[in-house]
Amino acid sequence: MLLFFGESLQGAIKSIGLPVIKNFTKQEYNAGTQSWAIAQGRDGKLYFANNNGLLQFDGVNWNTYPLPNSSIVRSLLIGDENRVYVGGFNEFGYFHPDQQGCMTYHSMSFHLPDNEKNFGEVWRIYKYKGQLVFQSYTSLMIWDGKAFRILHAGNDELFHFSFKVNDRFWIDNRAKGLQELVNGRLVTLPGMEKIIGQEIWGILPFSGNRYMVATQNKGVFLYNGKEMMPWNTPADKLLKANRVMGIAQIDGGHYAFGTISHGVLITDSKGNIIQDISREEGLQNNTVLSAFVDNDHNLWLGLDNGISQIKINSPLSLIGFNNGVGATYSAAIYKGKIFLATNQGVVYHGWDSNEKIKRLGRFAMMNATRGQAWSLGVFDNILLVGHNAGAFQITNGKPQQISSVIGYWGFKQVPGHPELLIGGHYNGLSLFKKGRQGWKYVNEIEGFKESSRQFEFDDKGNIWMEHGYRGVFRIEISDDYTHVIRTELYGKKEGLPQATNVGIYRLKGSLVFLTTDGVYQYFPGTNSFRKSQTYSGLFGKLTGLSYIREDKRGNIWYFRNNQAGVMQKQPDGTYRSVEMPFRSLSGRFLPTFEFVLPVDEQDVFIGYDDGVAHYDPSFIKSWNNKFYTLISKVSVIKTDSVIFYGNGAQKQVPSIPYRENDLRFYFAAADMENIGHVTYQLKLEGFDDDWNNWSGRTMRDYTNLPEGDYTFMVRGINRYGVESDPATYRFTILPPWHRSVWAYLVYGFLFLLLVWGVYHVVRLKMKRSKEKEAKRQRELYARREEELGRKQLEADKEIIRLRNDKLRNEMVHKEKELANASMEMIQKNKMLIKIKNDLKNATENVIDENLQARLRSILRRIDRQVDNEKQWQVFETHFETVHEDFLTRIKEQFPELSPKELKLCAYLRMNVSSKEIAALMNISVRGVEISRYRLRKKLGLQRHDNLTDFILRF
Numbered sequence: 028m029l030l031f032f033g034e035s036l037q038g039a040i041k042s043i044g045l046p047v048i049k050n051f052t053k054q055e056y057n058a059g060t061q062s063w064a065i066a067q068g069r070d071g072k073l074y075f076a077n078n079n080g081l082l083q084f085d086g087v088n089w090n091t092y093p094l095p096n097s098s099i100v101r102s103l104l105i106g107d108e109n110r111v112y113v114g115g116f117n118e119f120g121y122f123h124p125d126q127q128g129c130m131t132y133h134s135m136s137f138h139l140p141d142n143e144k145n146f147g148e149v150w151r152i153y154k155y156k157g158q159l160v161f162q163s164y165t166s167l168m169i170w171d172g173k174a175f176r177i178l179h180a181g182n183d184e185l186f187h188f189s190f191k192v193n194d195r196f197w198i199d200n201r202a203k204g205l206q207e208l209v210n211g212r213l214v215t216l217p218g219m220e221k222i223i224g225q226e227i228w229g230i231l232p233f234s235g236n237r238y239m240v241a242t243q244n245k246g247v248f249l250y251n252g253k254e255m256m257p258w259n260t261p262a263d264k265l266l267k268a269n270r271v272m273g274i275a276q277i278d279g280g281h282y283a284f285g286t287i288s289h290g291v292l293i294t295d296s297k298g299n300i301i302q303d304i305s306r307e308e309g310l311q312n313n314t315v316l317s318a319f320v321d322n323d324h325n326l327w328l329g330l331d332n333g334i335s336q337i338k339i340n341s342p343l344s345l346i347g348f349n350n351g352v353g354a355t356y357s358a359a360i361y362k363g364k365i366f367l368a369t370n371q372g373v374v375y376h377g378w379d380s381n382e383k384i385k386r387l388g389r390f391a392m393m394n395a396t397r398g399q400a401w402s403l404g405v406f407d408n409i410l411l412v413g414h415n416a417g418a419f420q421i422t423n424g425k426p427q428q429i430s431s432v433i434g435y436w437g438f439k440q441v442p443g444h445p446e447l448l449i450g451g452h453y454n455g456l457s458l459f460k461k462g463r464q465g466w467k468y469v470n471e472i473e474g475f476k477e478s479s480r481q482f483e484f485d486d487k488g489n490i491w492m493e494h495g496y497r498g499v500f501r502i503e504i505s506d507d508y509t510h511v512i513r514t515e516l517y518g519k520k521e522g523l524p525q526a527t528n529v530g531i532y533r534l535k536g537s538l539v540f541l542t543t544d545g546v547y548q549y550f551p552g553t554n555s556f557r558k559s560q561t562y563s564g565l566f567g568k569l570t571g572l573s574y575i576r577e578d579k580r581g582n583i584w585y586f587r588n589n590q591a592g593v594m595q596k597q598p599d600g601t602y603r604s605v606e607m608p609f610r611s612l613s614g615r616f617l618p619t620f621e622f623v624l625p626v627d628e629q630d631v632f633i634g635y636d637d638g639v640a641h642y643d644p645s646f647i648k649s650w651n652n653k654f655y656t657l658i659s660k661v662s663v664i665k666t667d668s669v670i671f672y673g674n675g676a677q678k679q680v681p682s683i684p685y686r687e688n689d690l691r692f693y694f695a696a697a698d699m700e701n702i703g704h705v706t707y708q709l710k711l712e713g714f715d716d717d718w719n720n721w722s723g724r725t726m727r728d729y730t731n732l733p734e735g736d737y738t739f740m741v742r743g744i745n746r747y748g749v750e751s752d753p754a755t756y757r758f759t760i761l762p763p764w765h766r767s768v769w770a771y772l773v774y775g776f777l778f779l780l781l782v783w784g785v786y787h788v789v790r791l792k793m794k795r796s797k798e799k800e801a802k803r804q805r806e807l808y809a810r811r812e813e814e815l816g817r818k819q820l821e822a823d824k825e826i827i828r829l830r831n832d833k834l835r836n837e838m839v840h841k842e843k844e845l846a847n848a849s850m851e852m853i854q855k856n857k858m859l860i861k862i863k864n865d866l867k868n869a870t871e872n873v874i875d876e877n878l879q880a881r882l883r884s885i886l887r888r889i890d891r892q893v894d895n896e897k898q899w900q901v902f903e904t905h906f907e908t909v910h911e912d913f914l915t916r917i918k919e920q921f922p923e924l925s926p927k928e929l930k931l932c933a934y935l936r937m938n939v940s941s942k943e944i945a946a947l948m949n950i951s952v953r954g955v956e957i958s959r960y961r962l963r964k965k966l967g968l969q970r971h972d973n974l975t976d977f978i979l980r981f
Contacts, residue, residue, distance in 0.1 A: 040281045040293055042301045042386045043630070044344030044641040047611065049702065050311040051334040056089040058082045059099070062329030065319035066105045071655045071697025073321065074111055075329060076100040081113050081122055081130070085673070086702055087695035087725050088659050092130045094118055104152040104159075109675045112159065114149025119161050119168075124675030135161075135170065143168075143177055151189045155196050155208070162189040162198065167208070178213060190230040192238060199227040205240075218254035221245075229274035231282065234296060241266075241274045241284065260298020265289065275318040275326075277339065283326055285315030291328060293339070299384055302339070308349050310335055323652060323700040336699070342608045342646030347638030350376075351390045354617060355634040357437075358624040359403040361410045361421070365632075367639055368400035373412055373419075373426065380627065387641075395419070395426045401480075402437040406448060409465050413437045418450055418457075420465045430468040432457055436480035442488060447508065449490065451479030456490070458508045474511030475502060483531050485538050485549075491531050495619065498526040499540070522556035523547060528619070532575050534562065534583070541572040565594065565602060573618070578625035586621040589614050591633060593644075607650040609633070610746045611704075612640060654698035656707070656743040656751040661758075664689040664728065670758075677756055685763040689730040696743040696751065704746045710753075712738040734762035860946060863889045890949065917981060921965060928962050931955075935978040 053060050059078025066074050075082035080093035081100055094100060098115035106112050110121040111130070120134040136144060143166070151162040159170040164185050167178040180186045180200060187199035196208040197216070204219025205227070222242055229241040238250045239258070246267040247258040257263070262284070269289035274282055277293065281301065284292040290305030290313050305313050310328075317329035324340035346352050346367075357368040365378040367390065374390035402413035412419035412426065413435035419426045434453030441447040448459040448466060456472040456479055477500065482492035490502040498518040505512055518526035523542060530541030539562060540547040546562035549555075566572065566585075574586040581596035591609035594602040615635045624632040631642040661671040663683070670681050673693070683690070696705040706721040713735050721744065729739075737760065740753040764770055863886055870882045913936055914929055924932070927948065934944045941955045948955070963974050 039646065040277065040295075040301045040339055041342070041344045041641070041643055041646065042384050043643075044346045044387060045304065045308050045349060046302070046341060046344055047338040048304070048309045049336040049338075050309075051336075052311070053333060056082060056084070056334065058089070058091045060332040061099075062317055062334055063099070063101045064103050064317050065327050065329055066103050066111075067319070067321050068105055068109075068111070070657060071322065071699065072657070073319075073327065073699065074103055074105070075334065076103045076113065076317070081111060083130070085657055085659055085695040086697045086699060086705070088693065090130075092122055092132065095132060095134065099148075101148050101150050102152045104154065106154065106159075112152050114152055114161055114163075116148050117145060119149045119152070124672070124678075126678050127670065127672055128674045128677070129669075129672040130674050138170075138175055139168065139177075143175075153189070153191045153196065155191060160189070160196065160208075162186065167198070176211070178208075178211075187226050188228065190227075192230050193232055197230060201226075205230075217252070218250070221255045222248065228272055231274055231276045239274065239282070241271045243270050243272070243287075246271070247274075247284075258298060260294070262292055262294040262298040262300050265292060265300070265303075272315055273318070275320060277320055277324075277326065283318050283320075285318050285328070286313070288313050291315050291318065291326070291337070293326075295384075300386070301384065303386075304337065321699050323698075325699065327699075336702075338700075340648060340700075341611070342643045342648060343611060344641045345638060346387055346390075346641060349389075350387060350638070351392070352638040354636050355639040356401055356617065356620050357403040357413075357622055358632045358634065358639060359405055359410060360624070360626055361405055362424075364424075366403050366410065366421070368403045368412065369638075370399055372397040373400050373403070373414075373421075385630075393421075393426050395428070401435065404438055406438065406440055406466065407445065407461055411438050411448075411466060413450070413452075418459070418468065422465055427465070429459070429466055430457060432468075432471070434478075436478075439482060439484060441508075442484050442486075449482075449508075451482050451492070453478050455479060456482075456502075456504075470509060472504060472508060472511060475500075475514060481531055483533055483538055491538065491549075493529050493531050494527070496527055499523065499529050499531070517556070521554065528573075530573055530575070534575055534577055539575070541575065543571055545570065546572065567604070569604065574621040574623075576623050576625070580625075580628075582625070584623040584625065584631075586616060589616050589618065591616065591621075591623070607747050608642060608646075608648070613746070650747045651749050652700065654696060654700075654743070654745065654749065654751050656694060656696050656705075656741055656754045658692060658739070658741065658754045658756050659695050659725075660693040661739075661756055662691045662693075663687045664691050664730070671756060680757045680759060682759045682761050685734060685761050688732040688734075688760050689728070690732070690758070691726065691728050692739055692741070692756070693726050694741045694754065695725055696745070698743070698745050698751075701745040701747070705743045707741055707743050710740045712740065732760050734760045734766065859889045860949070913981070923965055924962075927958065928965065931958050931962055932978055935975050936981075938975065938979070 058080070061078045062075040062082065064076035068074065071086070073084045075084070077091065078099045080091050081103065083090045083092070094113070094115045096115065096118050098118055100113045100115050102114040104112040106121060108123070110123050112121045113119065117136070118134065119136050120132060122130040122132050125131045146163045146166055146168065149161050149163050153160045161168040161170070164187070165180055167189070169176045169178070181202070184200055184202045187201055189196065189198040197205050198208070198213065200206050200215070201224060203215045204223045205216045206213040207216055222240065222245070225242040225245055227240060228243055231239045233239040233249055236251070240248045240250050240255065242248065246263045248255040249258055266284055266286065269286040272285040272287055274284050277283055280296045282294055284294065286292065290308070290310045292300060293302040293304070294300055304310050312330035312332045314331035315328050316331060319327045321327060326337040326339050328335045328337065352367060352374055353369040353371045355367050355369050359366045360378055363378060364375045366373055366375045371392070373393045373396040375393065376387050376390045379385065396412060396414060396419060399415040400412055401415070404411050410421040412421065415434055417428050417432055418430035418435045419428050421427070430450070432452055436451045438448045438450045438459070441449060446461040450457040450459055455476045458469040458472060459466045460469050477492070477494055477497070479492050482490050484490060488504070490504065492500045492502060494500060498516050501515045501517065502511055503513045504510070517523060523529060523540070524544040525542055532539055532541065538549065539559065540549070540556060544558065546559045546566060547556045548559045550557060569585070569587055569592070571588040572585055576584045578584065583594040583602070585592055585594065590606060590613045592604055592606035595605050596602055612633070612635055615637070617634065617636055620634070622634045626632065629643050629645050631644060633640045633642060657673060658671065659673040660669060662669045665687055670683070671677065694707060696707070698705055706723050707725065708718045708721050709727055710718045711729060714729065714732065714737060737758055739756045739758070742751050742753040744750045761767065866882050866886055870879055873879050873882065914933060917932055918924060918929065930948060931944065934947060939947070941952055941959070945952045945955045959974060966974070966977065968974060968977060
């Protein structure tokens, strides 16, 4: 469905080359494939009736707003008060920004009676005579601001589409043809016989009080109010074959026709095809559902899959890949053809300078020239080609190689000798001479083997040649052009600001040298270079010139810093610099290989990295169109919450808590002419002292903002130097809780409370001072008492210490006594045992039985004395006193120990040796060892455990 936009363009539609096409895929705008209608808001935003809802584009960001029932949006209308009216299936209403700038939907279909709510798709919305008209296939729903009035198609009848033309409202009734809304009723127009039953997709005003009526299957008709007349034109045949989907008026004399299978066709009012743009020309889809001419007079297309912008309002058009053309290094018009030297070879196309509407289709390749072609030039009515494979001449439309020397850059005619040419190539210079069969290679010019791409003759016949890496050469050649007599290399020592990348050209008959510092000339008297006052004044502040060419009208075409421009000669002889038309190609020219071919007042060809651009100097276009910079969204970073959605004017100034004082601003320029080519400047009043530097970023964060009132401002500037008014957003950062109004009220209350407290404290202070003094006296008395008690305690402690020392000494004494007693027992037992043993021996030798009996009695007495129980009890008592109830404790833990084993433990505790233990216990040493072994088992000791250590630690 195509919409009509009636404003006129300032320039004509170009037919040569293709306008710039920018395709937006579904993945880019993140919505449905199809867009059924397009409109533009007062702030420059574009709106699309999309399968997924209302699609919005602000020049940077895409947003989608679905209908409540998720139906396809088929129609839209930009209304007053920032309302965007939309129509879907059984639903229509409008989107309007809320307090936060979020597009909120308001349904209007609920006003309909219940029996009228099944109306189907709403295909058209118009504002007509102060009323809103919503049109579906079955009815017209007319809203007067209070209620709806319904007009139906009639029994067994259906509407197709409606149209508002010259303040008249027409609707296509499939059974009756076109009907007009008159005084609240539908009246069938006369002369509808030819189109009854046809689907009408567009109606536009036409010259002579006529109307252009586009049908889908029968092409285009012109209606004069009485009858339909076929529009028999070249375009109509193509439209019938590809089925029209609608029309849009571009200006007073040009129309865009969308088709089902052949993209968009742009014609003049006579039906001549100006542009034929389909997938072959770069459109992403051949089915055009909607079209719209925006505020910059460029064409937008809603396709069956995607959205495209076609920049028809431009003096520049492109001839490139879609025309079979690659990167272009030179061009020439020769014998009714245009030739291009490209990276693929020489291509050509027919060219008729007298043809009013020139259209360039696909260029043909000259197969013999396939490969890198560097230059083209017409010399004595013969076209020469400088090529990587050699030199070619083109006569009778056929290329002929005239030299196989590798790599010809270009050719120059010898001054005063038009029959001679010098050709510069990768390894020097060649001589060519004109003959009957054209130009013929003669010889190499010996003595110079440098790559000679750019060179010029001076007035004395010397050749000046610029070498990209070495500098500027002056070459003096012999009169027969067979060898070089002398060469001289120039650089910084001779006054040039740089030694390399110096451009050598002729301007107004003079030899000039282009440098980064301006235009220089050579002065033979001093054999040096100086800046040219004449040409420096001509180019003014233009710096970085790398190419110039003067055309036959005196205009000077130039390149600088990878930008193109022209010094247009004015009637009074002055010059005016023009660069705006070429800004869209900035950065796309081939450095050191720039070229311009001025053909006439309407045709100029400029080489760039993907082909050749066509420039029409007569095309009138305004370069200072106003655009809006918009704040798209404002969000709080910490909570990731949006506080402004960017639609409509700001309605409230938010107060933001201090803990959320990190904000992110998104912004965009609704400059549809310069999408992606706008830079921005920011300032946060209350935070920044001045505007920030220009930047291409469309988002800015401000973090840790202190409390206060702020105004965020952003403005944009496009590549044509047009600057927008600033967009603003005001907000307040609240102070932290401890610096808020409520906090200060609390602080005041606390201060008063403090004063009251101080007053009462002072009153109590004197009262308590006496109490404190009395208390101090009591405490002093208590301290004295405490001091006395402490001294008494220290005395008691000293007494206890002395007692302990006395007890310790007594223990030591007892230990000594115990040790002495033990030693005495040991010595006594040893003695007794010795006596016993002696008596045993004596007894064996005594014969007298009485004596033997008495000796045996003595032996028994000795045994009783050695094993005397009282002796053990005395020992045990002393032992327990010294060793703190050792025997009691060990008996408690090991109750199975026998008395002998307890004795053994006691002796071991005293660290008595086994031999001494044997004496004390009246047993042998072997018996002691056996007793020790049994004791270890009862104590549960392992083999590696020491029995004595265990007893000592117990």
